[in-house]
Amino acid sequence: MSTPLRDAPGSTRLLLRRHHRHVALAVLLLALTLIAGVGLLGVSGGFLTAAALTYGTLGSFNFFTPSAGIRGLTLARIVSRYLEKLVGHDAMLRIARDLRSWFFARALRLTPGQLGRLRTGDLLARLMGDIDAVDGLLLRATGPLLALAGAGLLGLVAALWLHPPSAAVLALVGLATGIGVPCIVARGRAAEETERARRRSALRARLHELYEGHADLAALDAQAGWLARVQDDGHDVAAFERARRRQLANGGLWHGLVTAAGLVAVLWVAVSAGARGTLPPAHAAALFFIAVGLFEAWAGAGLAWQALTAARASIARLDAVAGDEPAVRDPAAPAAVPDTGALVFEDVRFTWSAGTREVLQGLDLRIGPGERVAISGDSGAGKSTLTALLLRSAEPDAGRVHFGGVDLRAMRARDWFARVAWLPQNAPVFAGTLRDNLALGAPDADDARLWDALARVRLQRWAQRLGGLEAWVGEAGATMSAGQARRLALARALLRDARLVVLDEPTEGLDQDTADTLMGELPALLGDRSLLLITHAVLPAGVVHRHLRLQDGRLTPAAR
Numbered sequence: 001m002s003t004p005l006r007d008a009p010g011s012t013r014l015l016l017r018r019h020h021r022h023v024a025l026a027v028l029l030l031a032l033t034l035i036a037g038v039g040l041l042g043v044s045g046g047f048l049t050a051a052a053l054t055y056g057t058l059g060s061f062n063f064f065t066p067s068a069g070i071r072g073l074t075l076a077r078i079v080s081r082y083l084e085k086l087v088g089h090d091a092m093l094r095i096a097r098d099l100r101s102w103f104f105a106r107a108l109r110l111t112p113g114q115l116g117r118l119r120t121g122d123l124l125a126r127l128m129g130d131i132d133a134v135d136g137l138l139l140r141a142t143g144p145l146l147a148l149a150g151a152g153l154l155g156l157v158a159a160l161w162l163h164p165p166s167a168a169v170l171a172l173v174g175l176a177t178g179i180g181v182p183c184i185v186a187r188g189r190a191a192e193e194t195e196r197a198r199r200r201s202a203l204r205a206r207l208h209e210l211y212e213g214h215a216d217l218a219a220l221d222a223q224a225g226w227l228a229r230v231q232d233d234g235h236d237v238a239a240f241e242r243a244r245r246r247q248l249a250n251g252g253l254w255h256g257l258v259t260a261a262g263l264v265a266v267l268w269v270a271v272s273a274g275a276r277g278t279l280p281p282a283h284a285a286a287l288f289f290i291a292v293g294l295f296e297a298w299a300g301a302g303l304a305w306q307a308l309t310a311a312r313a314s315i316a317r318l319d320a321v322a323g324d325e326p327a328v329r330d331p332a333a334p335a336a337v338p339d340t341g342a343l344v345f346e347d348v349r350f351t352w353s354a355g356t357r358e359v360l361q362g363l364d365l366r367i368g369p370g371e372r373v374a375i376s377g378d379s380g381a382g383k384s385t386l387t388a389l390l391l392r393s394a395e396p397d398a399g400r401v402h403f404g405g406v407d408l409r410a411m412r413a414r415d416w417f418a419r420v421a422w423l424p425q426n427a428p429v430f431a432g433t434l435r436d437n438l439a440l441g442a443p444d445a446d447d448a449r450l451w452d453a454l455a456r457v458r459l460q461r462w463a464q465r466l467g468g469l470e471a472w473v474g475e476a477g478a479t480m481s482a483g484q485a486r487r488l489a490l491a492r493a494l495l496r497d498a499r500l501v502v503l504d505e506p507t508e509g510l511d512q513d514t515a516d517t518l519m520g521e522l523p524a525l526l527g528d529r530s531l532l533l534i535t536h537a538v539l540p541a542g543v544v545h546r547h548l549r550l551q552d553g554r555l556t557p558a559a560r
């Protein structure tokens with residue numbers, strides 16, 4: 001789907017509606033397959049009965065019309081079933097593809113703070129399990145229910161034409177199964193399905209955390225305890241699955257009982273009419289077989305109802321993320337971002353959420369073009385909060401942040417980000433080659449620039465030993481030490497051609513000598529770019545022009 005992000009629909013149902021043509025065609029083909037199947041049974045039943053009754057007598061019966069009908073219906077059933085599979089799977093794959101990219105696109109609009117409210121495992125569960133439940137909604141639930149209703153109506157019309165009293169019995173069975181089975185199978189399921197999806201998601205999140213934290217859990221000898229929790233979550237999910245199966249089985253049982261009684265009733269009504277001579281025997285047989293075909297098709301209704309309730313619960317979970325409005329939005333008419341200018345925080349106040357401590361309490365800061373400023377402060381003082389406002393992950397409650405005189409709120413986020421190179425505290429190393437990781441910072445950089453960046457962060461010799469720019473580095477930097485991963489991320493940030501560089505603890509994980517050398521070289525590395533450096537380290541002279549301390553929500557000059 002090449003839908004631009006801003007045009008992506010705001011709800012799952014709206015996205016599904018985009019596929020209505022493919023789905024309608026698939027449902028129509030499914031209905032045709034069912035109708036052809038039921039028709040085939042009816043015509044064959046009538047035909048065989050007429051043939052059997054005529055055998056050995058001098059009577060005659062219409063051989064050609066039913067046999068042509070049987071051939072036609074057989075062919076129609078084969079062709080429509082083949083096409084239905086083709087069109088149905090195509091529609092389902094399109095929906096699955098679009099749902100995933102749409103959900104990603106919608107989730108990425110949210111700020112890290114908004115996304116951070118969900119556990120990673122929960123987000124994964126929505127992306128996998130919930131989307132799986134929804135992509136088949138139209139073809140496993142709504143579609144079959146519509147097709148079953150369509151085939152049922154047509155069967156009833158045929159029965160009405162052949163023998164109204166038998167049609168009345170069929171209609172009664174249809175009503176009993178059409179209302180009774182959904183009541184049994186889907187009764188109370190809406191709440192159950194929501195809870196089932198929540199428990200499945202909790203299990204996935206727990207497993208994800210076990211995988212991510214297995215080394216720590218092993219070191220703390222806490223693996224057994226965690227596994228026990230996984231097992232408890234697993235039992236919870238299994239209990240929900242059992243309840244679901246039980247309801248389905250109960251629905252199947254009631255369907256079996258009602259349709260068995262219905263068959264006997266149809267047989268009795270049709271045979272009595274045959275015996276009275278008011279219904280030709282071939283028609284009586286056709287009616288009986290139409291009933292067999294319809295009842296068999298309707299047996300799929302229970303599963304479709306359950307799929308429908310499960311999909312509804314999943315749609316609500318997807319919409320809870322995808323329908324959320326981003327806390328920070330681009331303006332309707334964005335202002336142009338100046339190429340260069342001073343970054344200014346003006347009397348900025350900020351609280352993460354109501355009732356919590358005000359982290360920034362009238363903070364003022366000015367970083368002029370080419371100026372390098374360091375900020376230190378106790379853990380929790382608000383340094384990352386300050387960078388969050390700078391990077392528009394959040395907006396000030398009062399005061400303003402501007403660059404070159406333009407308020408950041410007036411800019412489009414991506415235009416502003418083009419001016420900023422950022423090294424976050426937990427910068428990731430992506431699974432891929434060294435080149436892939438570096439090129440994220442500067443897609444057009446040639447090899448010489450990439451090697452230069454590696455040399456500046458003292459990774460050149462290591463990269464040569466590893467096999468050069470095409471060498472593979474594992475996910476989350478699994479093939480690197482923490483210090484090497486940090487330096488690679490720093491090289492990536494420095495490669496970015498941006499006027500303002502924001503480095504959050506760039507020397508964390510580095511030995512003292514490497515850290516000192518790197519800091520000493522930072523001014524030359526940056527040239528005339530501005531720097532906001534968050535650090536706890538004691539800086540060598542000349543690295544920054546000003547060193548400030550963040551305390552009680554404001555900045556003051558740091559003690560030397």
Ligand SMILES: Nc1ncnc2c1ncn2[C@@H]1O[C@H](COP(=O)(O)OP(=O)(O)OP(=O)(O)O)[C@@H](O)[C@H]1O
Nearest residue numbers: 113352353359377378379380381382383384385386
């Ligand atoms: N996304 C968030 N949602 C809610 N509260 C937050 C969030 N991020 C930070 N806080 C709170 O804001 C306060 C300042 O945190 P912040 O991370 O800015 O401190 P810091 O100075 O960067 O600390 P450190 O040096 O330990 O990284 C803390 O009380 C923290 O709990």
